[in-house]
Amino acid sequence: MAENAETNSTAGITRREFLYYVWGASMAVFTAQFAGLFIWFALPRFREGEFGGTFTVPIDRLPGVNDPPVDVPDGRFWLVNVDSANPQGQERMYRVADDPDRIAGIAALYKVCTHLGCIYKWVPTANRFECPCHGSKFRLDGRRIESPAGRSIDRFELVALDADEAVIARADEGRNREWLEMTLPSNAVALRINTGNRRDGTTQRLLCEFFDNCP
């Protein structure tokens, strides 16, 4: 084997050999194009109203400020309307020491718990989200009250539309690329929630630590 390897490096490439290499390269590029096109072909696309696609919700479906969340089952999200500075609804939405001065706006919370994937519920008597699997609890805006969830509720991209279906506002990104609450413009007619664009929630201290009642 070794002798063959040595004689290999001394001979030059003939034209015929070179043409084969060019052909080989063209086959490699063809295969690469084929693979790329196959992925484009096979990636599922979602129409409006299918989970994975966008959902358009008229603003009259939004909850009142600090009211219990509105369920959008097809989209697998809750619509929440929070304002930590509003005295009404403080049992559901309240501010703790390390929250920003004011948390206000609309958000679309993914219904899947950030712990291990169960669907958490809104518990009216407790005024919070609670997950039946391992007991994670969340505030109206999705921040963790109790673990074992590792981060606050994930959110979907949210934009506001006017009567001509033009985008007039979008949710901003926070420091960790999470979706922040969006202020609703006065001329908004509908919201469009993109369930194909989900961002993780943040990891902040558990709220129960502020009230010294962590289990």
Next chain:
Amino acid sequence: MATFFEQVREMGLKQATVVKADEIVERVTVGMNINDIRAMLRGDEPRRPNPRLRPHADGFWFHIRPSFYHTEVTKIYPTFRLGWLSTFMFVWETITGIFLMIFYTPRPGTAFADMWNIMSNVPLGQLVRDMHRLGAEVMVLVVALHMLRTFVTGSYKKPRQFTWLTGMVLLCLTLVLSFSGYLLPWDQLAYWAVTVAVSAAEAAPPAEIVGYNLNLLVRGAPSFGAGGLLRWYLLHVLVLPLLLAIFFFVHYYKVVLYGISLPPGREEIGEDTAKRVPRDERTYFMPDIITSELMWAALATLALIAGSLWFYAAPLENHADPLVTPLHVVAPWYLSWSQGWLKLASKEFIAFVFIPILAVAFFLMPYIEVGKSRRYADRRVGLSVSMLFIAFMLVSNWMGSPEYLVQSTPEIEVAQKLIPQEGHSHLLQTPYEALVPGRYVPLAHNQEVPGNKELTHALHYFYDAMRLYSCRTAENGSGPWETCRERVRDDGSIQYRNSHTSDALPNPQAWLLIEQFQYNMVKLTLCFDVTDPRDPNVKLVDNDCSAFKYRHANANYEEY
């Protein structure tokens, strides 16, 4: 064999890497190292022992391919590469079929919607579907041509009789594969073409026991529905491909065992020297045959892609309706001959006598036709019979089309040309903007609708259709039609004939109404009115406006 690290210490990293790579190449190719490959690509003589034979001797992928061919059979003639092309088409169909399976569920409630999803919401979906359907039709044609070639060159003769038999099985499997796929789109064409073709099953004698149960097995219910679709899907994607693969391997093994037969003129009569190839008439698989095959694969791929994109569009009619059979239901072209025969004889005879006898004759032909010579001059009878048979099949195919023996009344035939229940027409393909509401009569080719070329074209077509089914009576006739030939029937009524049909409309009035029905949809209505030439108070067709179709602005009949 020293380990990699020992080699590095011995000869340095670069050299050790080259040596290692060389070893890997030799293991992967089962016997050819980098130098051997380069020598092969350059066209040098191989070293001894010949490394290019080792992949065939020891490797899995090449063990069934011959290590060399007789040079005489490597050119286009005598094989035309049709056997190779048949295999290529099977691989092509398998790959495109798997791609389609990603997006299709065999369920009557969703299958049709899945087809439109593939064509409108999956990137390159229409292309993949067209490639699959075009490939299916090409495969049927190629397999049939391969059979014809094998017959003509007498390559079915001893010792290759069994190869022919397995090949016939493969032909039948190909036909059933193509046919089973036909049902899957679950549109009117699919549903009714397959219903008609399978209807023979019910007649299997004795009909009450065998026929009834055979029908249930085949359709999963008395008529096609969820059960039938699932069964044919199972056949199409699993059972038939598996059977085809098995028989293919038997067939190909035999092909390699006996070798591809030489052109008839090259051998003595009764001899078979295919396996005794003199050294100077060998073409080695590596590199010559593999180069050839790769080139043909590239060309076939190119042809199929270009054909699917530009010259072919797999049809999709409306959703299957088990309660409504559209006019002019046709079998796929490769089965049209059976429809032709069914117009001449009963389905029991055709399905259970004629076709089985034909099939047995074909399967066993090499065991019956045992003449020793393969030369064309010695086989004039056989070759003539085969040409006659082909002509017979072509005529049978034509007889299967609606033009033969399937005719409704003339106004329905004209309506079917202009606004067919399913499928396309010139009128439908007229762009929506040209369908201006109004009342229009057929226009001769020197007339036009001012400022509306497309609608004019459609009205010319209306005129041409009317000409086929109209005539002008000798007395008091009107209209730009040819003169009627009248014949009095036994019951006293008059039969009007022209050169195209024996049932023509005398002096007809016909017009097209276009009405704006919704803001983006028009309604097209065809009306006919025919007064009895013998009695102006009697109408043969009385303001019949029953032929209509709605045409939506976005329906895109121009493109699809």
Next chain:
Amino acid sequence: MQVKVVIGTLAFMLSMIIMGFATLREPARMERFTLAYEGRLIEQGAEVYKNNCASCHGVYGKAEACFDEATGEQIACAGIPLHTPELLCDGDSVPLRLRQRDWAGTKYGYVASVVAAGRTASGMPTWGEAFGGPLRDNQVENVTLFVLNWESEELCAGPPPELYAWPDDVEDHLAAFPGDVAQGEAVYLNPTYACTACHGQMDNPASAAIGPHLAQIGIIGAERVAGQTAEQYIYESILYPNAYIVPDCPSGPCASPSSMPGNFGERMTPEEMSDLVVYLASLGR
């Protein structure tokens, strides 16, 4: 041999170029085909409508121009208008008819569910296969898309339709919409409202099978409720059947809550109400 290599290379390269070309035009093509699919479904829906719905809802969906399927003669339309802003125009986000029916979902869901399940109370047959009707699911979908396609800029150009606010006092209503007795008889006989189905023909007391016979209602009506004129009584009886339950009906005590449909207020035009009230009030006098 080298020629084959070159041909092979060119073939692969050409294939790549062709695939690239197909890729570039693909998004626009998919868009056209998406629209084409919906367009063709609407065409199919138009046929379903013509064959099944036009004889009650009208050829153009306006509850006018209804023709008997068998004879071709014109008949009264038994169905309600579909080609109207009430059903199709979103004005301030929910069409009027959906609000009237307390429908919380989409227009599509409303039309599809009514088509599929029917409304036995008002005579709308069950059409969907899932509920025992003759239409397959895809046919229900098609006809729903067709009906919804009657929505257009032109249809919804005017001010959004509002439910007519029936005044409490019938005199206020009659002042705005004077009634005509002859027209009122036609309203009574109109199969759309089907008064005769329960209250029978005026000249045949025995034909009143469910509701009280009304041939003397112009007199009796004034005596039913203290302080109400016959007109006021009749007016309230039609709008709010449960406001006063008559003690005796042809088949025994009258049912409570009333068997009389409670949605005439949504279905009748102000003119029809006036005509009917003055007609009934004239009976017996």
